Amino acid sequence: MSLVARYLENSGIPTVVVGSALDIIEHVGVPRYLHTDFPLGNPLGTPYDREMQRQHVDMALDLLDKASQANTVSRSPFSWQGDAGWRDDYSRVTDANRAALAAAGEARRAKQRAMKKTNPKQQIPMP
Amino acid sequence: MTTPYDVPYMERTRLYYEAQGYTTPYHWAHHDDTPFSQLTKSLPQSRVGLVTTAMPDTEQGRAERKLYSTPSRPVPDSMFTLGLSWHDTVTHTRDVGSFLPIEALLTIESEGGIGSLASHYQSVPTAYSQRQTIEEDAPAIVDLMNKDEVDVAILVPL
Structure with a gap:
């Protein structure tokens, strides 16, 4: 923005x-x-x-x-x-969520690979 | 009571994506110089444009994140914010007035504080690609605002 x-x-x-x-x-x-x-x-x-x-x-x-x-x-x-x-809560990486984040990242990359095949111009969201 | 501090969003984002296995950190654009334009009319004479990062809550807006130009009236009672980076564990985006000031600006227009609210507002995707923003979305917004005779703009990222 x-x-x-x-x-x-x-x-x-x-x-x-x-x-x-x-x-x-x-x-x-x-x-x-x-x-x-x-x-x-x-x-x-x-x-x-x-x-x-x-x-x-x-x-x-x-x-x-x-x-x-x-x-x-x-x-x-x-x-x-x-x-x-x-303030402490936003996007914090802790031992409690580390494994879940790694799995979510892998799932997201798989989804992006699939999206790219169907729509190569699709935007990847960022903050 | 914790002492308030400015949340280091760039660092948090970097660590968060790193934990998800992304090895190349995102680089926000950085500039030494910032452009500046003076107002050419007083606010009570100015037409005000509006840009949000929220998408229209329509079938298309929910399906595809891209630039949309939407009539400012009627005031939308919902916007599509799923998938954007906002603090969903402590708040919500069900109140459009908390991030898109159409209703407030229409009130200010009726009071004479601004000349008018633009006929349309723009939704811009928070694109990973800065090239997409600079070469496509931003020029398109300028064209839309010029056609709408916008004098000044309020930009409200989520």
Whole structure:
């Protein structure tokens, strides 16, 4: 998505990215970024919390309006109110899931080989 | 209570794929320079485009991950997010408003905070291939936005 932001910007369309993967977005580099410290999947905030979601959209528009240089990053003051351990949980590799991950990888590669035979242009999803 | 920290998604992803037996780590694009365009109109005069990584929740959207351009109205009550990288052990994507701000932007439009929401929003696949994104999807989005007379864009990856 960061690459799309860069392309749009180069084409004269100012952009703002709203997301929750700070390291990835800063690594690629985007013109304006609103960081919301939430689990991936809800970058605009808690599900069904319309007030918080609205405030994030307002913050994004404000950033779009006021940023004066590239790589401007703003952080939302809101935080995830669910399980406090969510940061440690994401895609963790532990002794408990290591064997299952290895098996899942092998199954995925087999599926990809089969998909390639039927549709060579099929996209392989990545984060 | 654990101390909040920024989740190292690149490292987690690398280790996660390594554990699945992928030997070549994914390399995210990296640039020293970042482009920047100034707004040419005020927000109350601007038409706002929207890009998501979620696919339309249609038979085709569920079957094939590719670029889609979908009417912004009616507001979709579901999007297809299966297979994308999001934190499914702690949250869900059943509330479209938590990742696709169509409803919020229509409200802001009605209040005069933006000129208008674009007639269509775009779904872009998070492609493994950066070439696919840069040479095909991104130029197609620019064409679609130019036809829709979009002035500024909000991009919301899951």
